[in-house]
Amino acid sequence: MAVPWLRLGAERLFEMPAVLERLSRYNSTSQAFAEVLRLPKQQLRKVLYPLQEVERFLAPDGRQDLHLRIFDPSPEDIARADNIFTATERNRIDYVSSAVRIDHAPDLPRPEVCFIGRSNVGKSSLIKALFSLAPEVEVRVSKKPGHTKKMNFFKVGKHFTVVDMPGYGFRAPEDFVDMVETYLKERRNLKRTFLLVDSVVGIQKTDNIAIEMCEEFALPYVIVLTKIDKSSKGHLLKQVLQIQKFVNMKTQGCFPQLFPVSAVTFSGIHLLRCFIASVTGNLD
Ligand SMILES: Nc1nc2c(ncn2[C@@H]2O[C@H](COP(=O)(O)OP(=O)(O)OP(=O)(O)O)[C@@H](O)[C@H]2O)c(=O)[nH]1
Numbered sequence: 001m002a003v004p005w006l007r008l009g010a011e012r013l014f015e016m017p018a019v020l021e022r023l024s025r026y027n028s029t030s031q032a033f034a035e036v037l038r039l040p041k042q043q044l045r046k047v048l049y050p051l052q053e054v055e056r057f058l059a060p061d062g063r064q065d066l067h068l069r070i071f072d073p074s075p076e077d078i079a080r081a082d083n084i085f086t087a088t089e090r091n092r093i094d095y096v097s098s099a100v101r102i103d104h105a106p107d108l109p110r111p112e113v114c115f116i117g118r119s120n121v122g123k124s125s126l127i128k129a130l131f132s133l134a135p136e137v138e139v140r141v142s143k144k145p146g147h148t149k150k151m152n153f154f155k156v157g158k159h160f161t162v163v164d165m166p167g168y169g170f171r172a173p174e175d176f177v178d179m180v181e182t183y184l185k186e187r188r189n190l191k192r193t194f195l196l197v198d199s200v201v202g203i204q205k206t207d208n209i210a211i212e213m214c215e216e217f218a219l220p221y222v223i224v225l226t227k228i229d230k231s232s233k234g235h236l237l238k239q240v241l242q243i244q245k246f247v248n249m250k251t252q253g254c255f256p257q258l259f260p261v262s263a264v265t266f267s268g269i270h271l272l273r274c275f276i277a278s279v280t281g282n283l284d
């Protein structure tokens with residue numbers, strides 16, 4: 001018989017009172033996450049599992065292509081990851097330093113993840129949302145494209161490092177290619193690259209160049225769809241299907257499940273925290 005803890009994530013939403021009861025026995029479960037779990041079921045699904053929310057609008061035979069079950073953690077695992085992203089005395093979450101060249105990058109032994117994407121796609125906003133449980137960490141965002149000019153390193157306790165990259169495309173820094181390409185090629189402890197694509201406009205020409213670069217360097221990478229609060233459900237579904245098909249047919253190194261997120265509504269943020277904790281070996 002299956003152990004209830006190991007059952008798939010989204011299905012567990014139907015047993016939420018029992019999950020809440022179990023989680024409340026952990027002293028460490030953050031207040032914020034306990035509150036999320038108290039949301040009405042449909043809202044909860046939207047926040048925790050946004051792809052499942054999109055899936056509801058598809059005919060059953062169209063659903064297999066979405067690969068929803070590859071990374072489908074339980075609410076308990078999501079709560080564990082939230083704890084890793086919560087700043088405490090013993091789990092310091094801090095900005096470390098910035099660099100314009102790989103040889104100026106801090107020498108940090110921990111596993112690292114980085115966020116790349118077109119300027120203005122929402123990299124810094126996403127990192128800020130991921131760090132919402134560490135409100136003292138300052139991550140700068142701006143309406144103007146080309147805001148982030150350097151690679152900014154943040155450490156999450158003893159667990160891993162997160163790197164916010166300058167954007168490519170419009171108003172990219174002059175030394176962008178040298179800086180980012182060299183980092184991606186040479187950074188030894190880089191465990192996963194998160195390539196952000198705007199869910200409103202989909203994959204653009206410059207995104208294709210970045211995808212080709214990840215493929216050429218044989219990097220394990222993941223496509224994150226940003227700003228999903230700005231898309232209607234129909235438009236988001238169309239983009240998800242198109243991009244998923246592209247990932248299935250044209251890529252080798254891309255994780256075959258998309259991560260839709262909104263830094264405004266927090267949809268998908270908890271799941272992404274959990275994925276980061278998992279790929280950096282912190283949920284084993
Ligand atoms: N509605 C909405 N707006 C967002 C979201 N994420 C980012 N934005 C907005 O998009 C703009 C750019 O956000 P940034 O996070 O600075 O983008 P970036 O990718 O870091 O940009 P560069 O540093 O210039 O490369 C800002 O005005 C943000 O408020 C989101 O999820 N939803």
Ligand SMILES: [Mg+2]
Pocket residue numbers: 123124125140141147148164165166167
């Ligand atoms: Mg930025």
